[in-house]
Amino acid sequence: MFGLLRKGLQALFPAHTVGGQVLRIVMARLGNTRDRLVANPFVTYTKRVEPIAFHAPIQTPSTCDQPLFSVIIPFFNTADAYLVPLLDCLSSQSFSDWEVIMADASTNEDRSWRIEELSHRDPRFRYVRLGENRGISTNTNEALGHALGQYIVFADHDDTLSHHALNEVAVAIADHPGVDVLYSDEDALSDDGLRRKRPHFKPSWSPHMFLEMNYTNHLSVIKAALIHEVGGLRPERDGAQDYDLLLRIHALPRQIQVVHIPKILYHWREAENSTSRTIDTKTYAVQAGQAALTDYLDAIGVSHDPVGVLPERPFWYHCRPRWSCRADVVVMVSEDDRANRHFEKLLRGATAATWVVPSFIALSPACDIRAHCDSGTADVVIVVRSMFLPETPDWLDELAGVLALPKTAAVAPLLMRNMRHEIVNAGLMDDQGRLRPLYPGGDVTVYPLAGPPDLVRDVDGLDPGVVAFPRASGHSELFLPGVVDGRNWSDYLVMWGPVRFRPAKIPARDKRLNDNLMPRGASVVFRNSMGTR
Amino acid sequence: MDQETVAFIIVTWNNRDIIAGCLDSVLEQTGVHPEIYVLDNGSSDDTVGIVRGYPQVHLVESTENLGFARGNNELIRQALSDVPVRWVALVNSDAVLDPDWTANILGFVAGRPGVAGVQGLTVDYYDHDMVDSQHIYVSKRLQGIQYGYKLRADRESYFPRKVFGVNAAAAMFSREYIENQPDPDCYFFDERFYMYYEDVDVAYRSLVAGYDSYFVPSSVAYHMGSVSANKMASMYTVTMTARNHLAVVYKNTPWPVIVKSMPDFVAGIRDYLRQVRHDHGWTGAWQVLGTYISEFFRLPVYARSRRAIRKRTRLGADYLRAIMRQDGIRG
Numbered sequence: 114m115f116g117l118l119r120k121g122l123q124a125l126f127p128a129h130t131v132g133g134q135v136l137r138i139v140m141a142r143l144g145n146t147r148d149r150l151v152a153n154p155f156v157t158y159t160k161r162v163e164p165i166a167f168h169a170p171i172q173t174p175s176t177c178d179q180p181l182f183s184v185i186i187p188f189f190n191t192a193d194a195y196l197v198p199l200l201d202c203l204s205s206q207s208f209s210d211w212e213v214i215m216a217d218a219s220t221n222e223d224r225s226w227r228i229e230e231l232s233h234r235d236p237r238f239r240y241v242r243l244g245e246n247r248g249i250s251t252n253t254n255e256a257l258g259h260a261l262g263q264y265i266v267f268a269d270h271d272d273t274l275s276h277h278a279l280n281e282v283a284v285a286i287a288d289h290p291g292v293d294v295l296y297s298d299e300d301a302l303s304d305d306g307l308r309r310k311r312p313h314f315k316p317s318w319s320p321h322m323f324l325e326m327n328y329t330n331h332l333s334v335i336k337a338a339l340i341h342e343v344g345g346l347r348p349e350r351d352g353a354q355d356y357d358l359l360l361r362i363h364a365l366p367r368q369i370q371v372v373h374i375p376k377i378l379y380h381w382r383e384a385e386n387s388t389s390r391t392i393d394t395k396t397y398a399v400q401a402g403q404a405a406l407t408d409y410l411d412a413i414g415v416s417h418d419p420v421g422v423l424p425e426r427p428f429w430y431h432c433r434p435r436w437s438c439r440a441d442v443v444v445m446v447s448e449d450d451r452a453n454r455h456f457e458k459l460l461r462g463a464t465a466a467t468w469v470v471p472s473f474i475a476l477s478p479a480c481d482i483r484a485h486c487d488s489g490t491a492d493v494v495i496v497v498r499s500m501f502l503p504e505t506p507d508w509l510d511e512l513a514g515v516l517a518l519p520k521t522a523a524v525a526p527l528l529m530r531n532m533r534h535e536i537v538n539a540g541l542m543d544d545q546g547r548l549r550p551l552y553p554g555g556d557v558t559v560y561p562l563a564g565p566p567d568l569v570r571d572v573d574g575l576d577p578g579v580v581a582f583p584r585a586s587g588h589s590e591l592f593l594p595g596v597v598d599g600r601n602w603s604d605y606l607v608m609w610g611p612v613r614f615r616p617a618k619i620p621a622r623d624k625r626l627n628d629n630l631m632p633r634g635a636s637v638v639f640r641n642s643m644g645t646r
Numbered sequence: 647m648d649q650e651t652v653a654f655i656i657v658t659w660n661n662r663d664i665i666a667g668c669l670d671s672v673l674e675q676t677g678v679h680p681e682i683y684v685l686d687n688g689s690s691d692d693t694v695g696i697v698r699g700y701p702q703v704h705l706v707e708s709t710e711n712l713g714f715a716r717g718n719n720e721l722i723r724q725a726l727s728d729v730p731v732r733w734v735a736l737v738n739s740d741a742v743l744d745p746d747w748t749a750n751i752l753g754f755v756a757g758r759p760g761v762a763g764v765q766g767l768t769v770d771y772y773d774h775d776m777v778d779s780q781h782i783y784v785s786k787r788l789q790g791i792q793y794g795y796k797l798r799a800d801r802e803s804y805f806p807r808k809v810f811g812v813n814a815a816a817a818m819f820s821r822e823y824i825e826n827q828p829d830p831d832c833y834f835f836d837e838r839f840y841m842y843y844e845d846v847d848v849a850y851r852s853l854v855a856g857y858d859s860y861f862v863p864s865s866v867a868y869h870m871g872s873v874s875a876n877k878m879a880s881m882y883t884v885t886m887t888a889r890n891h892l893a894v895v896y897k898n899t900p901w902p903v904i905v906k907s908m909p910d911f912v913a914g915i916r917d918y919l920r921q922v923r924h925d926h927g928w929t930g931a932w933q934v935l936g937t938y939i940s941e942f943f944r945l946p947v948y949a950r951s952r953r954a955i956r957k958r959t960r961l962g963a964d965y966l967r968a969i970m971r972q973d974g975i976r977g
Contacts, residue, residue: 169802194962202977204858205807234858236757276807276977305964307971 155300155312166376167277168284170207180237181286182211182279183262183337187252188228188270190219195271195382196228198306202273204235208280211266213238216256218246250346250354257337257345264295265340267333267355271384273302274332278378282334285374293336294362294371296329297378304383318371319571320363321518321607324406326429327356329371332379335362339369350405352398357405364412399427406432415517426565431611433510436517438492439470440509441584443482445498446475465506469493469513483592491584498594499578501528501614508612512581515609522604523582523591525575526612527557527567534558540572540608543600548574551608567610573600579614651679652748652818653725653734657717659687661739662696664870669700671742677749681729683721687711704728715835715844718814722834726821734824738815740870742771750865751818754806758860762823762852765812766865767804775799778869781861782849783810783974786967787914788895788907790846793974804863810974811849811859816867819848828855828958829897829951836893838947842883843890850898853969856960881930884922888937896945897952902963907970 119140126132173181184203188196203213215232217240219225225242232240241259243252257265264286268274275281282295300312315328322328333355343361350357363369403420410417410432418433442464461473474485478498486494493513505511508526515524528537536555541548552566559566575597582591591597599606654672658665672680685706686694697705706721722734733755735748744766751764770776780794792813812819824834828851835844852859895904895911904911915938923931969976 170805193960194964197962198965198968198977201808205805205975205977207805207807209805234758234760273977276805276975306968307964 155310158312159309163377167207167275168280170209170280171283171287173210173283173287178261180210180212180262181283182208182264182266182334183260184211184213184266184268184279185253185256185260186213186215186268186270187249187256188215188217188219189246189252190221190224191228191270192224193227194306195384196231198273199268199270200231200234200238202276203238205276206274206279207277208283210283211237211279212260212262214256214259215240216243216252216259217241218243218252220246248348248351250348250351253354254345257340260337263337264334265337267331267335268379269331269381271382272331273306273380273382275376275378275380277376278332281374281376281378282332285372289370289372291370292372293339293369294329294359295332295334295374296371297332297374297376299331299379299381300377302380302382306382309380312377314375314377315373316570317373317375319605320520321515321571321605321609322569323359323363324409324430324432324518325569325610327353327359327402329359330355331381332374333359335359339365350401352400353402353405356402357408360405360409361412364409402428402430406430410434413519417514434514434517435468435510436492436513437468438513439472439490440466440493440495440513440581441474441486441489441491442471442495442497442509443474443476443485445478445480445496463503463506464509466509467507469509471495471509478594481592483589486584486592489584493581494584494592495579495581496577496592497579499528500617501579502617504613504615508614511612512609515607516581516583520604522586522588522599522602522606523575523580523597524607524609525578525580526614527608527610528576528578529557529613529615531616536566538576538578539566539610540570540606541574541576541596543573548596548598548600550576567613568608569610570608571605572608573606574598575606575608649677649679650733650752651681651729651731652752653722653729653731654680654682655718655721655725655734655736656682656684656739657687657714657721658684658689658693658697658739659711660689660691660693662689662691662693664740665693665696666699667742668737668739669697669703671745672737673700673702674745675743675748676745678752680748681725681731683725685712685717685721687713687717713837713840715839715841716837718835719833719837722824726824732821733818734821735818736814736816737867738869740771741768741816742868743816744866744868747816747865747867748818751862754860754862754864755818755820758858759822760856760858761820761860762857763812763817763819763849763859765809765817765859765861766867767799767801767861767863768813768816768867768869769799771868771870774868778871779813779815780804780863781809781811781859781974782813782846784846784850784894784970785914785973786907786970787910787917788899788904788970789891789914789918790843790894791974801863804861806860806862806864808976809859809861810853810969810976811846812861814845814848815869817845823852823857827851828955830954831948831951836897836951839890839893840886842886843894847890847894847897850894851955854898854900854955854959854961854966881926881933884926884930884934885937888918888934889941892938892941892945893948897948898955900956900959900963900966903966903970906967 122136126136215238217225217228229240232238241256243255285295286292298314300309302309339362346354346358399422406420415434417435421431423429423431482496493516512524515521527539530537534556536552536557539551542551555566557567577594577596580597672682682703684697684703685708688708688711694707697703725734747766751766755761755764765781767780768778770778775798777794777797777799779792782790782792785791836847919931919935922934
């Protein structure tokens with residue numbers, strides 16, 4: 114009967130019409146179809162891929178009475194609709210060696226009574242009533258005083274965790290003994306808790322990207338001893354207190370081991386009053402983040418311009434480290450190539466450096482760059498092999514400044530197509546043993562699962578088109594033409610998104626000239642050196 | 647001996663072949679002191695004779711068949727008044743318990759107030775790698791479902807977790823919950839149901855009232871499946887299920903959930919009718935549809951229960967829908 118009805122409706126609304134598409138979706142919603150095309154790929158991921166990716170529950174050898182994790186949750190007048198799912202998902206963790214510190218600063222007596230009532234439901238929950246609400250940092254610090262665990266897990270009172278979250282972290286700790294900081298992927302949860310959406314699959318530990326945004330939140334797990342060493346959270350950085358804490362840990366004068374767990378362990382609820390919705394009301398959080406970054410750059414002794422904010426993206430910062438240095442700008446030009454000479458002229462014109470003292474060298478592609486640079490006194494070498502021009506004149510200052518950051522081997526700008534949002538090269542990434550370009554032909558305005566393409570990233574390889582590196586760099590490969598492969602290096606190759614290069618515009622007259630003078634082969638060389646397309 | 651006393655409730659009906667195995671496994675439970683209550687629902691075979699062979703068992707003989715719900719209620723009432731037990735274990739006459747079943751569950755619930763029911767891993771009696779049930783839940787189509795039914799047991803991946811409710815084939819219920827029933831018209835199981843869906847009703851009622859239920863995989867029970875039901879006409883099963891299905895939904899579901907789940911609910915009934923048509927032909931399907939319609943007009947019988955349950959509801963409608971969507975797994 115229903116099958117007949119369906120066939121009739123499908124005859125009335127053929128599939129190629131709008132009505133047919135609506136019918137298809139309605140049918141799929143009612144389960145009255147075998148149509149799998151309307152399925153959301155992320156729903157398919159959560160149903161098919163994710164469940165088999167989680168590790169089986171493990172048991173850790175219990176060392177005295179200290180649990181492995183202390184989950185710190187500051188509560189403030191939390192509604193039942195958020196409180197109950199959060200406590201349920203903690204009670205149902207597949208890992209068992211943990212405690213929850215429920216730091217309650219509620220002003221509403223009913224709410225605080227309810228939170229305390231639910232805290233008795235699991236022997237691993239510990240209820241701590243705070244005297245008064247003195248801000249998130251002070252509340253969390255007070256909770257930290259009660260925590261016994263070796264690792265501190267931070268969670269917000271309106272979010273939820275995957276049932277496997279603590280188990281996955283425990284597995285990662287067992288695989289990397291002595292790890293200091295761990296973070297995982299996350300996604301967003303609709304306010305009613307029914308739909309998971311906007312997954313954020315994060316890159317592995319990328320210290321330069323961390324200066325652009327606090328991408329490791331959530332799930333954030335930090336060794337308790339480290340938190341105590343830096344003195345806990347700072348109330349004056351409320352709003353970005355977690356970012357500030359991590360930055361201060363990374364500013365410590367020793368190696369901090371960071372591990373990324375590439376699974377979605379945290380569901381960030383788009384609550385009505387949460388940061389994910391109302392960003393305007395939280396400008397103080399952005400200011401706190403800027404202050405935290407300034408503190409970090411000061412602590413590691415890097416001079417810098419004031420930390421800025423990216424215009425359309427709140428909670429994204431633009432930090433401009435500065436380095437007063439001499440730079441050799443090596444421009445590779447073909448002999449008798451008017452277009453390239455024109456390009457060199459433009460390069461001089463488009464450059465306004467205040468911190469860097471540049472000296473331009475034009476070399477033919479066959480020359481050995483190293484021989485020319487070794488004799489000079491420059492601190493930084495910037496090699497321009499492709500006919501690309503900077504968008505902003507202060508590009509020299511910015512690229513050289515990035516090299517002042519610790520553990521930076523080389524930095525490259527984002528290469529874009531002319532007059533379009535299209536990416537030519539945003540660095541190369543290891544893909545099953547081969548270096549592949551990231552987002553070739555992608556659009557900078559489109560936001561893929563792994564974050565915006567014009568982000569600052571630490572990459573596995575750089576396109577040799579435009580590369581800046583310290584002259585005293587230990588990596589002689591940087592002087593050679595060809596893709597820079599940094600997969601085995603201990604320091605980082607940086608794709609610095611704020612600096613963009615676009616192909617040199619050649620005036621029509623010159624282009625005609627160019628067509629007449631330049632043999633066809635030259636243009637092929639130009640294309641090959643791009644490495645894409 | 648300060649072993650905790652647990653009352654075991656067993657209702658039998660023509661189970662002479664299997665009741666001895668069930669009683670033996672209860673008596674072999676480690677770490678607890680079992681008080682066994684058996685009610686015989688007027689068996690025509692010698693089930694009563696076999697049970698009489700166990701002197702420790704409190705046997706109640708009924709001359710008529712009281713049904714599963716009323717039989718269990720009688721025994722629970724008697725057990726709670728006789729002995730100071732905190733936990734009542736309901737065991738089907740066709741289920742056999744692992745010796746550690748009770749001890750593992752009691753160890754888990756220690757220090758956890760507000761628990762309504764706890765269930766272990768119930769596997770098939772004949773094939774221990776096939777799951778009979780992990781928990782029961784009401785799906786987003788508002789149908790009662792046994793989670794894990796006929797799936798292969800993957801014991802490494804199981805962990806204790808909060809669930810929608812427990813399957814009464816082998817489960818423990820707390821005195822705290824039994825004595826605080828939100829529904830004034832039922833002592834524990836709803837006796838108006840007679841048979842089928844009564845454990846879904848109990849689970850649903852406990853969930854919306856804010857109680858917790860747990861699945862504890864270290865406790866294992868072996869269940870033969872619907873042995874006692876197979877002796878009846880299966881058309882009877884189908885009709886009773888349809889009848890009680892509507893009652894459970896009406897009694898426990900908040901209005902926002904009913905409204906938002908209506909397309910899924912209708913699709914669920916359609917698929918159920920389709921299944922009945924496949925098994926019993928068109929006559930059966932029309933009969934079940936008739937049952938649904940007549941039961942719909944009989945729903946005011948449960949109006950008082952519904953009002954009382956609504957008054958005691960602590961669980962948010964959105965979270966209830968989320969639990970239904972994620973197969974009755976909470977959190």
